[in-house]
Amino acid sequence: MKEPRVTLAGERADARANRRRLLDAAVAVFAERGADAEVREIAERAGLAVGTVYNHFPSKEDLLAAVVEEAASQFEAALQGALEEPDEVEALRMFVRRGLRVAERFGSVMAAALEGQVPLARAAAYRARRVVLKRRIVELIQRGIDTGRFWPGVDAEVVAAMLTGVLSPWTYPELRRSRTPEQITAALVAALLYGLERRRAPASPPLRQAPPDAG
C-alpha cells in the first residue's frame, strides 16, 4: 500500500480549508443556538473531529472571537468596494447593500458573542476593528461633503453612528423580522440621504410621495 505523499504546502492548505469549514460551521451553529452552542456540535457540522477544532481554536471563546473577526473583515471588504465608487451617493448605497449582507450572515451570532453569555476574550481587539471600520465610513461621508455631494454642515461621525446603528447585531435581526434586506437598504439609504422632514408643506397632504431627487 502506497501512502499519499504529504507535503508541507499540502498540509497548510488542508489546515486552511479546515479552518474555513470550522468558521462557517461556527457561524451557522452559533446563529442557531446562541453562544451556548457546544464545540462538539460545531465539529459535527463541519464534519471534523473535536480534536481538530481544538487544534485551530484552543477554546470556544477563541472560536467565537474568530467569528467576530471574520465579520469585521467582511464589513471592511464591503466598505473597501464602496470607496472605489466615484459618486458618494452610489458608494453609500453600495456599502449599505453589501454591509447588510454581512449583517445578514453574522447578525445573530455576533449578538450572541457580544451579549456576555460567553465573555469575549478579545473584546478589545474587536472594538479596535469597529473603530477602524467606523473611521472609514466617516471618510466616505467626508469625501461626499468635500465634493459637494452632501451638505457641508453634516457631522460625518454622527451620520456614521446612525448608519452602523442599523447594522448592529442587536438592531439588524429585529428589523429583518418584518422586512427584506432590499427593503431595509432602500429605507436606510432614503433616510440617510433625504431625512425625515417634508420640505414644502403641500396644499393638501398626498398619501404617498417620493422624496425629491429620489433615484
Added chain:
Amino acid sequence: MKEPRVTLAGERADARANRRRLLDAAVAVFAERGADAEVREIAERAGLAVGTVYNHFPSKEDLLAAVVEEAASQFEAALQGALEEPDEVEALRMFVRRGLRVAERFGSVMAAALEGQVPLARAAAYRARRVVLKRRIVELIQRGIDTGRFWPGVDAEVVAAMLTGVLSPWTYPELRRSRTPEQITAALVAALLYGLERRRAPASPPLRQAPPDAG
C-alpha cells in the same frame, strides 16, 4: 435612654433612600472602573455597610442589572416628555436632547455591563425594555408621518434604529470625546431631519450653507 420610635413606613423610606444612594454610587463607580468594580467600593462610595448592599442586591450582577433598569426608566421618561410635545420636529429634538443626557450619565456603565465582563443575569429583561423604548420612538416618528410633518415614505423603524444607534452605550461615549452634548444633539437632529444630500446643486458650491428650513 429613649430609643427613637421606628415605624414601618420610616423603615421603608430609609430602605428606599439607601437603594437610591446605592444605585447612584453604583453608576458612578461602574462608570469609573468598569464592571470589575467591587461591591466594597460601591458601599464605600454610598457611605453604607457592605451588608446593606447585599440586603438590597444579593450579587454584583443584580446591582449591575438595577443600573441598566434605571437607565431604561430614564430613557422612557425622556421619551414620555417628548411625546407630550404637539409638534413632532420639536418632540424629536426634545427626545434627543433628553435622551443624550441619559446616555451621558449611563453610557459607560452600560457598555461595561453589556460587554460581557460580567454576565448580565437579566439580559432578557433589559432587551424587553429596549424593545418597548424603540416601539415608542417608532410611535413618535409614525405620528409625524401621519400628521404630514415627515415624509410619507419614511420607514419609522429604520429611523428609530438610526437614532438609538447614536445613543448606544458603545457609540455615544466615542462621540463625546470630541463633542459637547449640545453639538451631538444639533448634528443628530439635523441629520435625522434633513439627511445628507444637497438638494439643488448650486452653480458654484458654497463652503457653508444651512439646510433648507433649518430651525
